[in-house]
Amino acid sequence: MTPQPGGGLLAPSDIADLAGVSRAAVSNWRKRMTDFPHPAGGTASKPLFSASEVESWLAAHPDKKRVESIVNSAAKEWEAQLWGVANLFRGHTSVHAMGEILVQTAVDVNEARPSYAGHGIRQASVDQLRDVLADIPRAELANVVDRVLERTSRSLGRSAGETGFVGSRTSFLLASLTSGLRGGTLYDPACGIGVALLEAVEMGARPNRIVGHEINTAAAEIARGRAILRGVNLDLRIADVLHHDPDAELRADVVIAEPPFGMRIDRTTTMIDPRLRFGIPPRSSGDAFWLQHVVAHLADEGVGYVLTSPGMLFRRGAEAEIRRNLVLGGWVHAVVGLPGKMLPHTSIPLALWVLGKTRAVTRTEVLLIDASSVDAPENEVAAWLSGDEALAKVPHMRVSVEELTAGDADLSPGRWMLSEEVDEVEVEREFEQTRQDMRRASAALSEISRAMAAPAMSGAPPVLTVAELVEAGAIETASARPLREADAAELDGRHVDAAAVRRRELPSVSHLNRIQARELTAPGDVLLTATHDIQAMVDEEGGHLPVGSVYRIRVADPTKLDPHYLADALTGEWNLRLASGATIPRIPVREIEVPVPSLQEQRAIHFAVSEARRARDLATEAAKVADSMAGTMLTAVRHGISLTTTPTEGLPG
Known part of the structure; x- marks a missing residue:
C-alpha cells in the first residue's frame, strides 16, 4: 500500500485514543460499519488509516465518541493528527530521532523559521508535520507535543x-x-x-x-x-x-x-x-x-x-x-x-x-x-x-x-525501623478470634470425618477413555484455538488459562457484554489442563474462553454422565502413568480413562469426594489458624501481655 497524504496515518490504537474507546471497539467498527475507512498504509497485520478519513468518519458518527473524549476533542484531534504524521516517519528513523524531529519542528513553528529534513527523511513528511503543528495554538503547543512524546516513550523501554x-x-x-x-x-x-x-x-x-x-x-x-x-x-x-x-x-x-x-x-x-x-x-x-x-x-x-x-x-x-x-x-x-x-x-x-x-x-x-x-x-x-x-x-x-x-x-x-507499638486490646482480640476459628474448623472437620463414608457401588463400572466417550456421543471435546487479533480483543476478559484452572478461580463475566461465540464455554462445561498433571473443574457460569493448554469438555448426554463427577474422575491418579515428555510431562487427553458407574452412583461419588476435599480445606485453614495463634502468643510474651488467667503451676519446666 502507498501512504496517502493529508493528516498522516493512524493505527487502530491511535483511533481508539482519539475516540476515547477501547481497541476492541475500533475492531468492531471495522468489521460491522461498512463505511469505515479502508487501510491506507501499513501491512495486513498492522494496518494504518488516513487520519483525515478517520476524523471525517468520527464526525459523521458522533455517537461513537465517549463523552469525556468529546470534552477534550480539540486537544485529542491535535494529538491524533501529530501521531498520524509521526507514523509517516516509521521505517525511516528511530523513535529517539522522531522525538527530536517533532520538538525541533515545533520550535521552528514557534519561532517562525523554516524546517528542513535531516538525512534519510522526506521533506514532504516534515512539511506535513509542520502544517499540523502550525494549526495548534501557541499556548497549547508545548503540552500537545509533550503528550505525543509521552506516548512515544512507551515504546522505548529501558532507553x-x-x-x-x-x-x-x-x-x-x-x-x-x-x-x-x-x-x-x-x-x-x-x-x-x-x-x-x-x-x-x-x-x-x-x-x-x-x-x-x-x-x-x-x-x-x-x-x-x-x-x-x-x-x-x-x-x-x-x-x-x-x-x-x-x-x-x-x-x-x-x-x-x-x-x-x-x-x-x-x-x-x-x-x-x-x-x-x-x-x-x-x-x-x-x-x-x-x-x-x-x-x-x-x-x-x-x-x-x-x-x-x-x-x-x-x-x-x-x-x-x-x-x-x-x-x-x-x-x-x-x-x-x-x-x-x-x-x-x-x-x-x-x-x-x-x-x-x-x-x-x-x-x-x-x-x-x-x-x-x-x-x-x-x-x-x-x-x-x-x-x-x-x-x-x-x-x-x-x-x-x-x-x-x-x-x-x-x-x-x-x-x-522499630516494630510498631502493639495494641494490647488488639492482641487479646486476635488471640480470642483465632481460638474461635480453631474451634469452628476443628468441629467442622470432626463432623465431616464422622459422617464420611465411601459410596456404595453395585459392581465394577466400565472404564472408557475420553476418545471412546466422544465416539459414544457422551461428551464433546475442544482444545483452545488461536483467535484472530480482532476476535481476541473482543473476547478479552474471558480468558481461562491453565493457572486459573489450577487455582479453580475463573474470571467473572457477569459485567461483560453477553456475546455469542462458539469458542466460549456453556454452563456445566468441564475445563481441563493435562500439563505436568491433570486438573479439572466445572465452569458453572459459562461464557469463558479456554486459552493455552486448556481443553473444554461438554457432556452431550446428561443421562450418562454428571459433569461434576466427570471433572473428579478425569483427575484420577491412574491417568498419571500416561504422561510423556522429559522436560514438561503431558498426558494425552484422548487417552485419559474414566470409570462410568450409574448416574446415581456418580453423584454419590462426587458428594463423597467433595466432602473429602472440604475436609482438606478445613485442615489447611486449621493449620493457618494454629500458626496465627502461635504468633499471637509469642507477640504477647514479647510485650508482656497476659492472654489467660490460668495459673502456670504444674506446667512443664
Missing part, C-alpha cells in the same frame, strides 16, 4: 529511563521537592530531556538560573526545544559529567539528579578528581560518584535530591566507606526508601537521598523513611520532609550518626 520521559513518576517526585525554590540556581547534572527541571517550573519553582548537563546529544536537543516552547531559559551544556566537571565553580541552591544506574567508572580519571573527597567509587557503579558530584556543587544553604539504586544504601567496600564519610561529615539529611516499579523499565525499588551542608550545629541524626509500601510516594515525600504531622503517617526513624557509622553505615530504612 527512555536513561534519558527521562514525559510522565515519569520519579521526575514528578524531584520536581515536587523543588517547586518551592524562589531565586537562586536549580541544577540537574543528568537532565536527559529536561523533564524534572521543566516540571519543577510548571509546579511553581522560580529560580534565577536553571542549569542542565546531559551526555546524550539527542536528549539534550529535545530538552533545549522543550524549554524554548515553554519560554524557559535553560542553560544547557552537553557534557560527560563522570569524566570531567563541566562547571567546577557552579554552586546551586537546589540540585536534583536521577542519573542512569549501573554506569562504570574510569578509576584512572577519578583518582585525581577533586569532587571525590569522600572516597573513590568502585569501578562497577557510579552511584557514589553522583552523590559526591551533587555535594560538590551545593551552595552553603543548598540541598540536593538524588535518586540511586537501593544497593548504594548497603553495599560494602568502597561504597560503605563513602557512606560513612558523608554521614560523619553531616551531609546526609534523610534517606527515603521508595517502592518498586517507580520506573516502567525496572521493578527494583529506588532510594532518595536528601543531602546538604551541616548547619551551625553538627548534625547528630539522619531521618530514615520507609516508603516501600506506599502506593504513590511521589505525592507525599515533600510533605514528609517538611513537617512531623505528615511524617507521622509513614514508617520512619531518626537514627544517630554514631549508631549509623558503627558498622557498614547501612542506610536502608527498613533495616532501622
Whole structure:
C-alpha cells in the first residue's frame, strides 16, 4: 500500500485514543460499519488509516465518541493528527530521532523559521508535520507535543529511563521537592530531556538560573526545544559529567539528579578528581560518584535530591566507606526508601537521598523513611520532609550518626525501623478470634470425618477413555484455538488459562457484554489442563474462553454422565502413568480413562469426594489458624501481655 497524504496515518490504537474507546471497539467498527475507512498504509497485520478519513468518519458518527473524549476533542484531534504524521516517519528513523524531529519542528513553528529534513527523511513528511503543528495554538503547543512524546516513550523501554520521559513518576517526585525554590540556581547534572527541571517550573519553582548537563546529544536537543516552547531559559551544556566537571565553580541552591544506574567508572580519571573527597567509587557503579558530584556543587544553604539504586544504601567496600564519610561529615539529611516499579523499565525499588551542608550545629541524626509500601510516594515525600504531622503517617526513624557509622553505615530504612507499638486490646482480640476459628474448623472437620463414608457401588463400572466417550456421543471435546487479533480483543476478559484452572478461580463475566461465540464455554462445561498433571473443574457460569493448554469438555448426554463427577474422575491418579515428555510431562487427553458407574452412583461419588476435599480445606485453614495463634502468643510474651488467667503451676519446666 502507498501512504496517502493529508493528516498522516493512524493505527487502530491511535483511533481508539482519539475516540476515547477501547481497541476492541475500533475492531468492531471495522468489521460491522461498512463505511469505515479502508487501510491506507501499513501491512495486513498492522494496518494504518488516513487520519483525515478517520476524523471525517468520527464526525459523521458522533455517537461513537465517549463523552469525556468529546470534552477534550480539540486537544485529542491535535494529538491524533501529530501521531498520524509521526507514523509517516516509521521505517525511516528511530523513535529517539522522531522525538527530536517533532520538538525541533515545533520550535521552528514557534519561532517562525523554516524546517528542513535531516538525512534519510522526506521533506514532504516534515512539511506535513509542520502544517499540523502550525494549526495548534501557541499556548497549547508545548503540552500537545509533550503528550505525543509521552506516548512515544512507551515504546522505548529501558532507553527512555536513561534519558527521562514525559510522565515519569520519579521526575514528578524531584520536581515536587523543588517547586518551592524562589531565586537562586536549580541544577540537574543528568537532565536527559529536561523533564524534572521543566516540571519543577510548571509546579511553581522560580529560580534565577536553571542549569542542565546531559551526555546524550539527542536528549539534550529535545530538552533545549522543550524549554524554548515553554519560554524557559535553560542553560544547557552537553557534557560527560563522570569524566570531567563541566562547571567546577557552579554552586546551586537546589540540585536534583536521577542519573542512569549501573554506569562504570574510569578509576584512572577519578583518582585525581577533586569532587571525590569522600572516597573513590568502585569501578562497577557510579552511584557514589553522583552523590559526591551533587555535594560538590551545593551552595552553603543548598540541598540536593538524588535518586540511586537501593544497593548504594548497603553495599560494602568502597561504597560503605563513602557512606560513612558523608554521614560523619553531616551531609546526609534523610534517606527515603521508595517502592518498586517507580520506573516502567525496572521493578527494583529506588532510594532518595536528601543531602546538604551541616548547619551551625553538627548534625547528630539522619531521618530514615520507609516508603516501600506506599502506593504513590511521589505525592507525599515533600510533605514528609517538611513537617512531623505528615511524617507521622509513614514508617520512619531518626537514627544517630554514631549508631549509623558503627558498622557498614547501612542506610536502608527498613533495616532501622522499630516494630510498631502493639495494641494490647488488639492482641487479646486476635488471640480470642483465632481460638474461635480453631474451634469452628476443628468441629467442622470432626463432623465431616464422622459422617464420611465411601459410596456404595453395585459392581465394577466400565472404564472408557475420553476418545471412546466422544465416539459414544457422551461428551464433546475442544482444545483452545488461536483467535484472530480482532476476535481476541473482543473476547478479552474471558480468558481461562491453565493457572486459573489450577487455582479453580475463573474470571467473572457477569459485567461483560453477553456475546455469542462458539469458542466460549456453556454452563456445566468441564475445563481441563493435562500439563505436568491433570486438573479439572466445572465452569458453572459459562461464557469463558479456554486459552493455552486448556481443553473444554461438554457432556452431550446428561443421562450418562454428571459433569461434576466427570471433572473428579478425569483427575484420577491412574491417568498419571500416561504422561510423556522429559522436560514438561503431558498426558494425552484422548487417552485419559474414566470409570462410568450409574448416574446415581456418580453423584454419590462426587458428594463423597467433595466432602473429602472440604475436609482438606478445613485442615489447611486449621493449620493457618494454629500458626496465627502461635504468633499471637509469642507477640504477647514479647510485650508482656497476659492472654489467660490460668495459673502456670504444674506446667512443664
